[in-house]
Amino acid sequence: MGFVGILVVFGMVFGGFIIAGGHMSVIIKAAPLELMIIGGAALGAYIISNPIKVIKGGFKLGIKAMTAKGPTKKDYVDILQLLFQVFSVFRKEGPQAIEKHIEKPEASDIFKAYPSFMKNHHAVEFLCDTMKTMLAADLSPYDLDDLLDTDIKAIHSEEHAVQHAVQAVADGFPGLGIVAAVLGIVKTMDHLTEGTETIGRLVASALVGTMLGVFGAYGLIGPTATKMGNDIEDQGRYLQVIKAALVALARNNPPIVCVEYARRLIQPEERPSFDEVDKATKEIKKA
DSSP, X not given: OHHHHHHHHHHHHHHHHHHTTXXXXXXXXXXXXXXXXXXXXXXXXXXXXXXXXXXXXXXXXXXXXXXXXXXXXXXXXXXXXXXXXXXXXXXXXXXXXXXXXXXXXXXXXXXXXXXXXXXXXXXXXXXXXXXXXXXXXXXXXXXXXXXXXXXXXXXXXXXXXXXXHHHHHHHHHXXXXXXXXXXXXXXXXXXXGGOHHHHHHHHHHHHHHHHHHHHIIIIIIHHHHHHHHHHHHHHHHHHHHHHHHHHHHHXXXXXXXXXXXXXXXXXXXXXXXXXXXXXXXXXXXXX
16 A cells, blocks of 8 residues: 555645646756755765664665555464464474474475465564474473563564664655755855846755655655554564464463464454354364
8 A cells, every 4th residue: 555655645745736836847857956965865874874784674674665564364364274283283293293394384384385474584483483492491381471572572673773764764854855955045046146037946946855855754754664663563463473372382272272362362353253263273174
């Protein structure tokens, strides 16, 4: 939906300008140089203030914010099915039977059956590494709970650093728009003897810089940073679902109960019903 929002923003802002009698030729002519000043300064500040992993992460999460959506009900059904299947093998066939699956999930028939999960590298590492730890050490449910909270916090901390960096760019855009406008006024001062038409055109070009700074901040970059934050929260909820099942497993609950703990943590809008999960787990048993 990100690109739909961009089209709405551009359509409403510049459509209203045109309907009111404005001429886009002024904006189109001035925009390239104004954007060079504003965007170039914003990019430079972004590079100065952030390490390389945050810089790369900003572009990566920005593209994801425009194209990706949060986990759907189907994604949650898939993860609940996967957890039930993994836990069933672990309980019935023992640690050695599940070890080959968690050591190389990309080669596992169980994991390969759920591509929506395999595309989420954080979730794959989160589940497999935790299962490896549970096989290697006798962790209490409380220790496991703390361990998983620490992992989720670390994942969020890195991604939130990226989001805050992009938000800082949005916050600086209006000020850089003013810089571009001031430079335009300075340029206008050299043409005061050339008549009102020339001065008017130059002042209009200068004001385009202010407009682009505010427009970019509140119409494009700021909303993108907000969407990045929402995506991070969606990812966090997905990991929390896996965590709930793993902690329930550490308490020696049967697989179906572990899955129910996980299901109850899903938000109502995406949460599959008890009957839907029951049907999904029965399909696994038949298989």
